[in-house]
Amino acid sequence: MALLFFLILAFCTGPGLLESSSRVRLVGGRHRCEGRVEVERDGQWGTVCDDGWDKKDVEVVCRELGCGAATGTPSGTLYKPLAEKEQKILIQEVSCGGMESKLIHCDQVEDVFDCSHKEDAGAMCKIPVSVRLVGGPGRCKGRVEVKYQEQWGTVCKAGWNLSAAKVVCRQLGCGRAILTQRSCNKDTQGEGPIWLSEVSCSGQEGSLEDCPTGLWGKNNCTHDEDTWVECEDPFDLRLVGGDTHCSGRLEVLHKGEWGSVCDDGWGEKEEKVVCKQLGCGESILLSAKARRNFGLGSGRIWLDDVHCSGKEQSLEQCRHRFWGYHNCNHKEDVAMICLEKTPKT
Structure with a gap:
């Protein structure tokens, strides 16, 4: 009985689902994570019919290729050159749940009889971008490098602006981008591939991969x-x-040195942000005398005229004077008490 069930399963699903491994690739796109979907069977590459093709199917292809999130389900004649007439269309009616690790694990029909290459399925995925800053003093300053095809390469400054720098700083978990005219010199120039140019960010993106760019590796830049x-x-x-x-x-903490905050303009909204950032509860209103019970600071006064809306997740996101600019002394240091959060039972 078990053998009979196995033979029925093989007949209904086709041989692809029962194979232990498969290969998939994207052809004709702007980069390795976009293009016409092709699968391999018996050493031959064939296309996929777009009947039933949707974003869940693309999500699986993106995952199998080590790409980022699925962004589109193009099909038809978008990607050139088109598939050759003699190239087979190997599967159709693909139906994935979206969580499979490989396309071969999805339901699919392998007896293709009513598709042409005008109906070839395509996939668009984000390129997973790793970013680092090299050659500077610490991990938050330096030459921009991105990893592509397992190799680090540089980014051309053509089209680059402060908005793109903000995205890089955010992605690296660093602070604000600093407007600087500094360029790479002979000691800090990169070598090897120049992967990106014409990067165009709004500054609101969470990662450099979310910004429009030129084609990977296609530019006329030098180091x-x-x-x-x-x-x-x-x-x-x-x-x-x-x-x-x-x-x-x-x-x-700024430039590796702890310093105090002046209480000019300081109030309930600013304290709310600090308590939230520290993982504490609501703040308690203190008198000026009570604040002095915590002692006076020494050394740098880093911040003054801080203004928050109360919705910020970090004090860094609030408006303030330039770091180190103030008209205060340590008698005006901010001090506060937040309630401690009671663990949930």
Whole structure:
């Protein structure tokens, strides 16, 4: 009985589903994560009919190829050159749940009889972009490099602007992008491939892969035009002098040095952001005398005239004067108490 069931399954699903491995590729696109879908059977590459083709099917193809999220389900004659007439259409009526690791694991019909190459299925996926800054003082300053096809390469500064730098800084978990005229010199220029040029970001993207770019590896740049980016060091803050991490004098970390915050313009909205960032509860209103119980700071006063809406996730996102510019002394240091959150039971 078990053997009979196995033979019925093989007849209904076709041999592809029962194979232990398969190969898939995208042909004719702008990069390896976009193009006409082709699968291999018995050493021959064939196309996929777009009957039933949808985003869940593309999600599986993107996952199998190690690409990013699915962004489109193109089909037909979009990708050139078109498939040769003699190239077979190997499968149709593909139906994936979206969570499969390979296209071969999806339901599919392998007896193709009513499709032509005008109905070839395609896939559009994001390119997973790894980014780093090289050659600078620390991981938040340096030459921009991206990883593509397992190789690091540089980014041409043609089309580059501060908005693109903001995206890189955000992706790296660094602070704000610093407007700088610095360029790479002979000591900081890259070598090897120049992967990207004409990067166009709005500044709101979460990753460089979300920004429109030129074709990967297609440009007329030299390493004299390698892009250099400087971000502020990762933003951190703490409350010191109190009994818990939710109470004390406020200090922020900048350029590797802790410094205090002036209370000019400081209020409930600003305290709300700090308490949230520290993972504490709501703030408690303190008198000026009570604030001094935590002692006076020493050294740098990093921030002044801080203004928050209360919706920010980090004090870094609030408006303030340039770092280190103030008209305060340490008698005006911000100090505060947040309630400690009670663990849920």
